Amino acid sequence: MSHKAFHKKSFGIENKCAITVFTAVYVLNPWIISWKRNSELIHRTLKYTFIIHTLAIPLHLLASSVVIYILWRMSKVKPDYNGEEPYEVIYGGQDSETKKLLDSK
16 A cells, blocks of 8 residues: 555545534434433433442342241241140031031021
8 A cells, every 4th residue: 555545544634524524413413412311311320220239139138038037947836736635626527516516507
């Protein structure tokens, strides 16, 4: 490539003019202006979202650990009936107490 072609391609007036036209179109384009406002809103929202997540994740872990501890302690509770005491079986036979109560109503 000759020196003249390199000079014209990289540093010529056409490139400076193209950058200026592009800049004018970019700055004065109403779509880009509205997108910029929306992007600033999204950026602010994301900043607050990161702060909220930084606070919420440890609180969630703490609450989950309390719930897990309660469920673990409840699983260790023994039932009231140990199998040695007699208990009354309620069935629907002719002489059952439940049937007598239901028939009397």
